Amino acid sequence: MTIVPQSFLSLQDLTKAFGKVIAVDKVSLHIEKGKFFALLGPSGCGKTTTLRLVAGLEKPSSGRIFIDGRDVTALPPQKRDVAMVFQDYALYPHMTLRQNIGYPLKVRGFPKKSIATRVEEVAEHLMIADILDRLPSQVSGGQQQRAAVARAIVHAPKIFLFDEPLSNLDAKLRLEARAFLKHLQKELGITTVYVTHDQAEAMAMADEIGVMFAGRVVQVGSPLELYRYPKNRDVAAFIGNPPMNILPGRLEPKAGGSQFSGEGYTLFFESIHVLEDTRAYLGFRPEQAQLMCDLKDSGIPAQLYAVQPLGSEVLITLLVGTETVYVKLYSESLPALPDLVRVKVDPSRLYLFDSTGACIKVPK
Ligand SMILES: Nc1ncnc2c1ncn2[C@@H]1O[C@H](COP(=O)(O)OP(=O)(O)OP(=O)(O)O)[C@@H](O)[C@H]1O
Ligand SMILES: [Mg+2]
Structure with missing residues (x-):
C-alpha cells in the first residue's frame, strides 16, 4: 500500500x-x-x-x-x-x-x-x-x-x-x-x-x-x-561564524556529576553522569566566551595567536594546547591582551559531546 x-x-x-x-x-x-x-x-x-x-x-x-x-x-x-x-x-x-x-x-x-x-x-x-x-x-x-x-x-x-x-x-x-x-x-x-x-x-x-x-x-x-x-x-562544528570551538578531553564520574579534564583545566558538570572514564569533547561558541587577563582567574589556559578586527567585533585566535580556539568580542570591550589568557565561558553555555560525537549537554 x-x-x-x-x-x-x-x-x-x-x-x-x-x-x-x-x-x-x-x-x-x-x-x-x-x-x-x-x-x-x-x-x-x-x-x-x-x-x-x-x-x-x-x-x-x-x-x-x-x-x-x-x-x-x-x-x-x-x-x-x-x-x-x-x-x-x-x-x-x-x-x-x-x-x-x-x-x-x-x-x-x-x-x-x-x-x-x-x-x-x-x-x-x-x-x-x-x-x-x-x-x-x-x-x-x-x-x-x-x-x-x-x-x-x-x-x-x-x-x-x-x-x-x-x-x-x-x-x-x-x-x-x-x-x-x-x-x-x-x-x-x-x-x-x-x-x-x-x-x-x-x-x-x-x-x-x-x-x-x-x-x-x-x-x-x-x-x-x-x-x-x-x-x-x-x-x-559546521554552524556558526566561526563555528563552535570543540576541545578534546576526558570525562570521568565524580560524586554528584562528572568531571571534564582538558589541556590544563578541569570542569565539573552536575547534570552529567557517566559510568566510567571516557573520551569526550567540550564545546562553546566564540561569541559566548570571555577572556580573562589575570592568570589567577579560573578558566581554560590559552595562548594568544592573532587578533583580527572585524569592525564592531574582534575575532581572537588562541591556542589551547595544539587546538585552535576562536573568541569573538565587541571591539569596545577588548582589553589589552597579554600572551597568556584564560578563556571563560558561563557553565550554562557549555556543550558536551560523548566519544561518538553525540551531543550530551546543551545550554539551558
Ligand atoms: N555522475 C557522477 N558519477 C560518479 N560520481 C559522482 C557523479 N556525480 C557525483 N558523484 C559523486 O557523488 C558525491 C556527491 O556529489 P555531489 O555533486 O552531489 O556533491 P555536492 O554536495 O553537490 O558537492 P559540491 O558542494 O562540491 O558541489 C561525490 O563523491 C561525487 O564525486
Ligand atoms: Mg554541488
Whole structure:
C-alpha cells in the first residue's frame, strides 16, 4: 500500500549510487508547501545529486519522491513542474536575456504574444526589464543571476531548486541577492530547496535547514535550532561564524556529576553522569566566551595567536594546547591582551559531546 505523504515535497529513503560511491544515502525529507528549505553540507556530501534527483535529472537507485501528493519517481523532468537554477546560471550565451527567459515558454508551445508579455512582467519584477535585449556577456554577474531566476520562475513552477546560485557573486552583491531571493520566495510562496555549502547563507535565508554529511541528512531544524541544539559534533562544528570551538578531553564520574579534564583545566558538570572514564569533547561558541587577563582567574589556559578586527567585533585566535580556539568580542570591550589568557565561558553555555560525537549537554 502506498502512503501518500502530507508534505508538499517528500523524499523517502532516497538513495543514489554511482558505482561504489553512495552519493545520496537513504535520505528522507519532508518539506511543507511554501517553505524555503536549505540543504547544507560540505563539498561532495551529495547536495547537487539530491537536487538532480528531485528535478528528475538523475534516476534514484532506490527510494521515492513525492511532489504535491503525487509519486513522481518515474516521471521525466518536464513532467515534474520544477525549475532548477544551476550554480553557473547556465544562460544560453548566444541568446539575449529576453530569449533566455522566454525559452521555457517557447519549448512548451506558448503563443509568441503571451511569451512577450510574460517575459516583460517577470523582468519587471526582477528589475532587469531595461537590459532584456543584451546578451549574457553584456550584463553583470548579479544581472545574469537574476535572469537565470527569471527564466526559472517564468512559468511558475511547483518547486524551485537552487544549486549554489550565488557562489560566483562578490560579497556585496551576494548580500543583495540573498535578500532579493528571500523576498521573492516569500512573495511568490513557491516551495524552494536551496543548496549551499555556506552555513551563513543557509542560516540567513532558510525557514528550515537540512545538514548533510557523506550522503546523509543528519539533522533538520530551523536555523536557530541548529545553532542552539546541534545533534552532534559535526553539526556543531559546521554552524556558526566561526563555528563552535570543540576541545578534546576526558570525562570521568565524580560524586554528584562528572568531571571534564582538558589541556590544563578541569570542569565539573552536575547534570552529567557517566559510568566510567571516557573520551569526550567540550564545546562553546566564540561569541559566548570571555577572556580573562589575570592568570589567577579560573578558566581554560590559552595562548594568544592573532587578533583580527572585524569592525564592531574582534575575532581572537588562541591556542589551547595544539587546538585552535576562536573568541569573538565587541571591539569596545577588548582589553589589552597579554600572551597568556584564560578563556571563560558561563557553565550554562557549555556543550558536551560523548566519544561518538553525540551531543550530551546543551545550554539551558
Ligand atoms: N555522475 C557522477 N558519477 C560518479 N560520481 C559522482 C557523479 N556525480 C557525483 N558523484 C559523486 O557523488 C558525491 C556527491 O556529489 P555531489 O555533486 O552531489 O556533491 P555536492 O554536495 O553537490 O558537492 P559540491 O558542494 O562540491 O558541489 C561525490 O563523491 C561525487 O564525486
Ligand atoms: Mg554541488
